[in-house]
Amino acid sequence: MRLSELFFATLRDDPGEAEMASHRLLLRAGYLRQLGSGIYSLLPLGKKVSDRVEQVIREEIDAIGGQEMEMPVVHPAEVWKESGRYFKIGPELVRFKDRSERDMVLAMTHEEVVAMLLRDLVQSYRQLPMIVYHFQTKFRDEPRSRGGLIRVREFVMKDSYSCDLDDAGLDESYRKHYAAYEKIFRRLGLEAIAVRSDVGIMGGTAAHEFMVLNDFGEDTLVLCDNCDFADNQQIAGVGKPDPEPEGLLSMEDVETPGATTIEALATFLNIPKSKTAKAAFFVTGDGRFVVAIVRGDYDVNETKLVNALKARGGLRPAQLEEIKGRGMEAGYGSPLGARDAVIVVDDLVERSPNLVAGANRVGWHVRNVNVPRDYQPDMILDIANAREGDPCPNCGSPVKLRKGIEVGNIFKLGTDFTNAFGSMYLGEDGERHPIVMGSYGIGLGRNVACIVEAHHDEKGIAWPDEVAPYPAHLVSIGAGRDEKVRETAERLHDLAKAAGREILYDDRDESPGVKFTDAELLGMPWTLTVSPRSLAAGGVEVTRRESGERRTASIDEVEGFLRTGRFAGAAAA
RNA sequence: CGGGGCGUAGCGCAGCCUGGUAGCGCACGUGCUUUGGGAGCACGAGGCCGUGGGUUCGAAUCCCACCGCCCCGACCA
Known part of the structure; x- marks a missing residue:
């Protein structure tokens, strides 16, 4: 395929919308x-x-x-x-x-x-x-x-x-x-x-x-x-070691102005997040209102929640009015006093004594909330996301995310x-x-x-042989003033085509810099350079895109490559 | 759907704030020179300034609405 005829264009500047x-x-x-x-x-x-x-x-x-x-x-x-x-x-x-x-x-x-x-x-x-x-x-x-x-x-x-x-x-x-x-x-x-x-x-x-x-x-x-x-x-699954045992204490209201997040709450009360209970509110596709409770140092896993609820149509976050309508307060929420809600509690919350939970009143939380003493869950099971470093459910060593x-x-x-x-x-x-x-x-x-993503460098793509659009990219340098270069390049291109192994052929009247840069950008596994210099050195300069490895191969050897798809010697491969 | 950003030539952008009828680089065309790492000079072509409405003597520029695209989130494989 001649580059002079190929329907394409290389861009010098990165397109603005592309991130990856x-x-x-x-x-x-x-x-x-x-x-x-x-x-x-x-x-x-x-x-x-x-x-x-x-x-x-x-x-x-x-x-x-x-x-x-x-x-x-x-x-x-x-x-x-x-x-x-x-x-x-x-x-x-x-x-x-x-x-x-x-x-x-x-x-x-x-x-x-x-x-x-x-x-x-x-x-x-x-x-x-x-x-x-x-x-x-x-x-x-x-x-x-x-x-x-x-x-x-x-x-x-x-x-x-x-x-x-x-x-x-x-x-x-x-x-x-x-x-x-x-x-x-x-x-x-x-x-x-x-x-x-x-x-x-x-x-x-x-x-x-x-x-x-x-x-x-x-x-x-x-x-x-x-x-x-x-x-x-x-x-x-999540490995959740048992918390330190404690005697259950009585519930106690505590004023927590502005502490609408677990982060703020823990900071305000000067306690670890693991001593708090986090509430998340959802509505299922089949219309059920759900309160999910995990410990403050974990996040709710919606997939586990959906599966536990067998919720048709999945979950959506609840609206503020829906939360209020069931006796709860976003930012200060907990199942305490909740009405018309399915209460799903993570198993670790049940095992964690004396947590700080929402009072369902703006500016207030409650200390020493315990399950099931203080509210009755409809379900208790794992609904938490695994975290970096948590014990592997299989062998106990720390997992990575x-x-x-x-x-x-x-x-x-x-x-x-x-x-x-x-x-x-x-x-x-x-x-x-x-x-x-x-x-x-x-x-x-x-x-x-x-x-x-896996096969590129700062210069461009480097296709694996198995998926490259063409096995090689033939570049002619100085074809305009050296007939032998043009002739050799044309012959190699024709030969490849005849062998049913078409290659890209940069026959454009472009400067060497443009041709090399484009060859690296396009990313064919092999670049074959024919120039007065390469011919003087005995043939064709062969460059492996992936490694940058470069050597001069004889015309015979290159012809062999174009016929078989492989270089005879192991030197270049 | 929520938050943020952006729509001006094929690509990247400036101009907008402070209104006076569009510019730069790359790419493109022609000619000459150049030829192993994104060449030089000269000339040239290319733009309903996203769309519609409004304000104004005059709108790329100000206002309103809509459309499109990107990023984060929600969602999803």
């Missing part, structure tokens, strides 16, 4: 252009990378028996009504009407369609197990996109679906995907770690997320160096969808059973961005 390295570099190097918030065009170079990532995924999913297919982006709303998700999912599911006023949706995933196809096509246990997958555009109307390709509204995802006879079969399909994902991310040059994660709205039985550590990540991971404990903070980007997920769905759609098979036992499903996603664009 991947976003900045992909824009600057001409891989991407933004069309709207969370909506991007892939330029030819970007499309090439995306295709290569796709191909890696395709090979590995094929290798575990996946069958590629393609399911539609636009679905009749009935499909989503039948599974119930039409009503459970909020505004991120895009709904619209077609010309005959029929309700339609843009698909966020394809469990429904798979379940319907299974219902139509599978009758006998002999037809299972099976894995199907496709690469398809998803549109999710995110409340907020961010970080370039990290969180977008429109994106292509590989989603595969396993269809098994029973839980044991699902376990096997799940294991296969787990192993395939490890191979995929290794090939993509990503150090992904699998963490256990929440099963969320689909109510499955187990799930893992594959995470790449990154400070811009949106998830917090709880990791243990001493053992293999690795959980998303959303579900991570890290930010991560989710590059893939695997999910044991179970039979929710197949039951909803009546996707049954006739078993060997002569009975009808629901097909057991799993669902497994990998977002292409997000992976491309993560690859750049």
Whole structure:
């Protein structure tokens, strides 16, 4: 591909809106252009990378028996009504009407369609197990996109679906995907770690997320160096050592003007935060008012809370009027005197004696509040976030918290969808059973961005061989005044094309500086420089982008590389 | 949805406060020179100043409304 013909442009200045390295570099190097918030065009170079990532995924999913297919982006709303998700999912599911006023949706995933196809096509246990997958555009109307390709509204995802006879079969399909994902991310040059994660709205039985550590990540991971404990903070258990025992003291009002936060309260009373109780107020999607109590030195974990409450439609923060209406006061809140509220208390609060809690009166708290002496919780269980340095629930050594980007997920769905759609098979036992499903996603664009995050320097991108848009970047220097240079470069370019291994060829009439700078920005694994100097030195200057290692290779050797994709000697590789 | 910021040429920005009809760098076109690390000179093209309304003799500039984009939070995979 001649750079003089390539549809792209490199930018000398960083685009103002880009914060992350991947976003900045992909824009600057001409891989991407933004069309709207969370909506991007892939330029030819970007499309090439995306295709290569796709191909890696395709090979590995094929290798575990996946069958590629393609399911539609636009679905009749009935499909989503039948599974119930039409009503459970909020505004991120895009709904619209077609010309005959029929309700339609843009698909966020394809469990429904798979379940319907299974219902139509599978009758006998002999037809299972099976894995199907496709690469398809998803549109999710995110409340907020961010970080370039990290969180977008429109994106292509590989989603595969396993269809098994029973839980044991699902376990096997799940294991296969787990192993395939490890191979995929290794090939993509990503150090992904699998963490256990929440099963969320689909109510499955187990799930893992594959995470790449990154400070811009949106998830917090709880990791243990001493053992293999690795959980998303959303579900991570927390080691909470017992507090010092104390005799229970009587409640006592204390004036605390302006102490509306735990921080202020602890400072004002000159006590540690661990001697306070923190109240958080929520309303569930099904209309219940919830008071959650954790100790002042912890934060409420909303995922655990949602799961404990089995709250359909999740949680939203309560409004001030709603809190007052139930006899409580924001900033000075506690369950003392609360009405019409579900009271959920963290287990550590129950074990911690004589805490300072809100008096539900502006400017006042209460000392020595004890559960269940002073108020009766509806539930007592772990609803706290794990903190940096907390004891690992598994082995007790201190855990660490890290930010991560989710590059893939695997999910044991179970039979929710197949039951909803009546996707049954006739078993060997002569009975009808629901097909057991799993669902497994990998977002292409997000992976491309993560690859750049992991493989770049201050000069630009440094693609791993496996995903580079082209294996090499051929730069000619002085082709205008040295016919031999031009001829050699042209011949190498033609040869590569003929060998089915096209390379980038900078045939532009640009100064050497521009060409080298662009080559480093664009990030092909090898740069091949042909110049009067290189020819005089015996051939072509070969530079490895990643290491900067540089040497002169003979023309023969370079031709061998272009034909086979590898350098004969180990010297350059 | 709450908080903050920003919309002026393909990209990065100035001009706005104090109203007088748009400018800089890069990129782009032509010519000459240059040619191993973002070249030089000359000439040139390119802008409903986000949109609509208002104030004014006159609005990029002041006022109002809307739209869009970015960041933090909420939310989410």
